[in-house]
Amino acid sequence: MRAEDGEADDLFSLSTRRAGHVRNFLSLFSPLPFIDMLTTLLILGVSAVLFVQGRIRSDIVALCSLLCLIVFGILSPEQALSGFSNSIVVMMVGLFVVGGAIFRTGLAKMLGGRIMKLAGKSELRLLVLTMLVTAGIGAFVSNTGTVALMLPILVSLAADGGIQTSRLLMPMAFASSMGGMLTLIGTPPNLVINNQLQEAGMEGLGFFSFTPIGLVCIVTGVLVLIPLSRKFLGHHDDKTEHEAKGKSLSQLIDEYQIISNLYRLRVLEDSALTENPLHDLQIPDRYHVNIVEVRRRHSSRHSFLQTVSQTMAGSDTRVARGDVIYVMGEFEDVDRFAREYGAVMINRKTSEDTDSLLKSKLKFDEIGIAEMLLMRNSDLINMPVKSSGLRAKYGVNILAIQRDNHYIFHNLKDVKLQYGDTLLIQGTWADIARLSEKTFEWVVVGQPLAEASKVTLTHKAPLAAGIMLLMIAAMVFNWVPAVAAVLIAAVLMVLCGCLRNVEEAYRTINWESIVLIAAMLPMSVALEKTGTSEVISHGLVAGLGGFGPFALMAGVYFTASLLTMFISNTATAVLLAPIALQSAVSMGISPYPLLLAVSVGTSMCFASPFSTPPNALVMPAGKYTFMDYVKVGVPLQVIMGLVMVVVIPLFFPFVKA
Numbered sequence: 001m002r003a004e005d006g007e008a009d010d011l012f013s014l015s016t017r018r019a020g021h022v023r024n025f026l027s028l029f030s031p032l033p034f035i036d037m038l039t040t041l042l043i044l045g046v047s048a049v050l051f052v053q054g055r056i057r058s059d060i061v062a063l064c065s066l067l068c069l070i071v072f073g074i075l076s077p078e079q080a081l082s083g084f085s086n087s088i089v090v091m092m093v094g095l096f097v098v099g100g101a102i103f104r105t106g107l108a109k110m111l112g113g114r115i116m117k118l119a120g121k122s123e124l125r126l127l128v129l130t131m132l133v134t135a136g137i138g139a140f141v142s143n144t145g146t147v148a149l150m151l152p153i154l155v156s157l158a159a160d161g162g163i164q165t166s167r168l169l170m171p172m173a174f175a176s177s178m179g180g181m182l183t184l185i186g187t188p189p190n191l192v193i194n195n196q197l198q199e200a201g202m203e204g205l206g207f208f209s210f211t212p213i214g215l216v217c218i219v220t221g222v223l224v225l226i227p228l229s230r231k232f233l234g235h236h237d238d239k240t241e242h243e244a245k246g247k248s249l250s251q252l253i254d255e256y257q258i259i260s261n262l263y264r265l266r267v268l269e270d271s272a273l274t275e276n277p278l279h280d281l282q283i284p285d286r287y288h289v290n291i292v293e294v295r296r297r298h299s300s301r302h303s304f305l306q307t308v309s310q311t312m313a314g315s316d317t318r319v320a321r322g323d324v325i326y327v328m329g330e331f332e333d334v335d336r337f338a339r340e341y342g343a344v345m346i347n348r349k350t351s352e353d354t355d356s357l358l359k360s361k362l363k364f365d366e367i368g369i370a371e372m373l374l375m376r377n378s379d380l381i382n383m384p385v386k387s388s389g390l391r392a393k394y395g396v397n398i399l400a401i402q403r404d405n406h407y408i409f410h411n412l413k414d415v416k417l418q419y420g421d422t423l424l425i426q427g428t429w430a431d432i433a434r435l436s437e438k439t440f441e442w443v444v445v446g447q448p449l450a451e452a453s454k455v456t457l458t459h460k461a462p463l464a465a466g467i468m469l470l471m472i473a474a475m476v477f478n479w480v481p482a483v484a485a486v487l488i489a490a491v492l493m494v495l496c497g498c499l500r501n502v503e504e505a506y507r508t509i510n511w512e513s514i515v516l517i518a519a520m521l522p523m524s525v526a527l528e529k530t531g532t533s534e535v536i537s538h539g540l541v542a543g544l545g546g547f548g549p550f551a552l553m554a555g556v557y558f559t560a561s562l563l564t565m566f567i568s569n570t571a572t573a574v575l576l577a578p579i580a581l582q583s584a585v586s587m588g589i590s591p592y593p594l595l596l597a598v599s600v601g602t603s604m605c606f607a608s609p610f611s612t613p614p615n616a617l618v619m620p621a622g623k624y625t626f627m628d629y630v631k632v633g634v635p636l637q638v639i640m641g642l643v644m645v646v647v648i649p650l651f652f653p654f655v656k657a
Contacts, residue, residue, distance in 0.1 A: 036074055036530040043068045044523065044566055058609070058619075058626070059512045062519035074526050083521035087483040092517065092613060093509055094486035098471065100508025101493035103152030104500075105464040115157060123163060127229065128222055130154065130168055131175035135218050138179025139186050146176040147614040151621060167234040169622035170632060171225045173614040174606050178221045181214035181603055183207055189573035189602045193595040196577040202591070213600060216647050217640065224636050232631040261409050262292075263327050263334045264346040271342030273319045284413050287337040289329030292397060292426060296323050313397075328399060329410060369399065370432050371445040372423045378441040386413035394435055396427030464498045510620050516609075517616055523566060549589050549654040553597045554645045556580050560601030561641055565611050569602035576602075592652040600648065604640045606633030 047065040050056055066083075069075040083089060115133065119126035130150075138146040150172055158165040180187030184194060184207045198204045267273055273281070284290055291313040319325060325343070327334050338345050374380060380388050390396050401408040401415060402422040408415055417423075422445075425432065435444050471489035474480055480488070490505070499505045526532075544555035556576065563572045576598045584591035605611040609619045609629050618624070 036072075037532045037535070039072050040069070040074055040526045040530045040532055043072075044527075057512065059515040059519065062516050066519045066522060069522065069526050074530060075522055079525050079529075080522050082525070083518040086518065086521050087481075089514060089518045089521070091483045091486045092514060092617070094483070094490040096509040096514075097490035097499070097505045098468065098486065098493055099152045100505065101464050101490075101498035102468060103155070103508075104504070105461040105498050107461045107464045107468075115153070123167065124226065126163070127168065127171060127226065130172050131178075131218070131222055131225070134172045134175040135179030135182070135214075138176040139182035139214070143176040143180050143187060143612065143614045146179065147173055147617045150176070151617065155621060164234040166622040166624065166628075167229055169618040170233060170615075170624060170628070171221075171229055173612075173618045174221060174225065174633075174636065175218070176614045177603050177606075177612055178214065178217040181217050181600060182211050183214075184210065186210070186214070187599075187603045188570040189599040192570065192573040193577050193599045196581055196595060197591070200581060200591075210596075210599075212651050213596065213644070213648060216643065217600070217604065220640055220643050221636065224639050225632070228632045228635060232628065261328050261330075263329075263331070265325050265327055265334075265338050265343040266346055267319055267321055267323045267325060268342045268344060269321050271319075271321065273325075273341050273343065274321055276318075278313060278317050278319070281341075283337065284411075287329070288333045288411050289327050289337050290397070290399075290412070291317075291319075291325050291327050292399060293326040294319060294323050295326075296320060333410075368428070368432055369424060369426050371402075372425050372435065373443045373445060374417060374419055374421045374423070375442055376419050378417075378419070380417045380441070381419055382416055384413065385415050385417065388417065390425070394427065395431040396425045396435065398423050399426050400424040460496070460498045463496050464493065467492045467496065467498070510617075512620060517613060527566070549587065549593075550645065550649070552583060552587065553594055553648065554641075556583070556594050557597040557601040557641055557645060560598050561605055561637060564602045564605035565608040569605060569612055572602045573598055589654040590652065593648050593654055596648050596652055597644070600644050601641070604637060604644070606637045606640075608633070 043065050047061055050061045066080050070077055070080045115126070115129060119129050134146055134150050137150070151169070154168050154172060155165055157163070158168060177187070180190070184190050184205060190205075190210060194205045278291060294313055294317060313325070324346070327337070329337075335345065337343075380390075385398050385401075388398070390398065398412055399409075400423075401412065401417075402424070403418065403420070423442075425435070427435075432444065435442070467489050471485050474485035474488075479485070493499055494502055494505050499508070544551045556579075560572055560576050563576070577595060580594040580598050581591045584594045603612075606615070607629055609615045609624065609626060615629065615633075
């Protein structure tokens with residue numbers, strides 16, 4: 001890149017003006033600023049020690065450091081709380097919701113299955129493939145968005161394949177940062193240095209100018225992480241710390257033989273079932289069978305939006321033509337009922353339905369099952385099932401009764417309930433959870449809402465995929481700001497039913513990570529306000545300038561890498577970019593390699609969980625400690641730096657073109 005003579009004079013004048021900061025360098029050491037600087041460094045140092053020890057939760061440490069900055073007057077309350085309104089933090093909240101919807105709809109499991117199929121049984125191949133896929137996505141989507149997208153996929157994939165998630169998540173987070181170096185929009189520091197060049201009157205960088213360096217980053221990262229991940233990751237116990245008390249849905253299905261007693265019938269056009277509510281038909285009395293569920297397809301012009309409603313059968317339920325009804329009873333009774341009421345039994349081994357929800361034998365999206373144990377003082381004791389009022393008061397049906405190790409499935413309406421009976425109940429998850437509040441009459445075994453959260457809304461997977469692709473397109477083509485694209489996607493996920501309700505959306509957010517990042521972001525303001533960052537950067541860069549351009553570039557790179565361990569990579573890039581440009585001009589070399597060193601150095605920071613949002617995002621899911629990042633991240637960060645010091649000048653020479 002060649003600048004005209006006039007532009008060079010302007011650039012020199014610009015550097016002279018910026019040198020004013022250096023002329024006033026000693027003024028930073030006047031008593032009051034020096035005390036503030038020392039206090040900030042002390043708070044930062046104590047926080048770093050507590051992060052390393054891991055005895056106190058990381059979000060509490062971050063909040064305490066933030067409060068100290070306020071108490072000692074280093075930051076105003078507005079400055080200290082600015083992190084909670086930062087676009088990165090807001091975007092992380094939205095991405096947690098989007099990622100939760102991707103997981104809840106089963107889309108993550110589907111994509112994970114594709115990756116697992118390509119990887120086979122090789123954990124090494126899976127690690128490499130995960131990093132390459134993540135880096136590829138990270139080239140066009142923010143690294144935070146990439147990790148939020150890949151996180152539920154890998155968690156689901158690891159659970160299905162019996163692989164420890166900690167083996168994959170940290171390398172995946174690092175790969176998202178490496179992928180960001182492939183394009184101009186891949187990471188904010190790239191945009192920062194490009195803006196710095198344009199402000200200085202020089203030619204900006206192209207969309208793929210970073211690609212050669214990004215490819216070297218990815219290759220280096222993969223080669224280094226293969227041995228490091230094997231040695232230091234995967235030693236934690238990935239089993240969940242809490243298990244639901246009670247039986248899983250599959251165990252209940254097997255124990256109560258629901259499959260063998262459940263039949264699917266399609267209601268024909270001329271069926272008498274459509275004429276009256278179910279209560280008026282007296283089906284249990286006449287046929288000794290129970291209709292437990294009705295599924296109805298809602299047509300749409302667009303097959304993509306077609307959906308099936310799942311309704312629990314009650315006394316006031318009306319059946320429509322074409323509905324699929326689920327009936328429990330003896331085969332002979334069900335067959336007689338179907339023939340006399342104009343319904344056809346759907347063979348269990350074949351299906352004429354194209355919708356996966358209509359095909360399935362059992363589906364627990366909205367309606368679930370659970371066990372309920374009757375206590376001695378229950379009002380239901382010695383009361384027939386038909387008079388129990390459970391349907392009217394709580395909206396649940398009794399499907400079966402377990403008594404003295406025997407199971408009662410048929411003619412339940414006349415069975416008198418006894419103390420110690422275990423009832424298999426059916427209802428919406430919310431109604432089942434409401435039953436568990438009345439513990440003096442009965443006990444609902446297990447945790448209904450926890451079981452509901454495990455059920456995937458597979459019929460919403462295409463919708464979730466469409467919203468996700470729309471979000472990515474909006475971010476790639478810059479239709480709206482990135483934070484707006486993420487929040488729109490999060491709201492759409494809730495409104496379109498990819499998450500059951502708003503409460504479930506809130507539960508997908510990892511608030512520890514949110515508070516950690518939001519509380520640490522103002523630290524960069526404190527470091528800049530007290531002059532600490534300027535002292536560190538000017539001291540290191542100025543001290544190395546006399547040893548030649550390679551030494552200067554190495555100093556810029558590792559200064560950027562070091563500062564990013566404590567403040568955001570974007571803030572570090574904003575701080576160091578003008579210093580790097582000024583240093584290059586004063587030495588008479590091209591500023592491009594030094595500015596690239598700033599961008600790569602701030603992006604390739606792996607030694608701390610709060611240096612980049614991706615590192616923080618995977619910390620709770622992978623159950624990582626601060627020392628895990630040190631053991632894996634420090635060697636990778638150092639090796640990456642040494643490689644970049646050699647590689648950057650090959651693509652961006654020091655000599656001006």
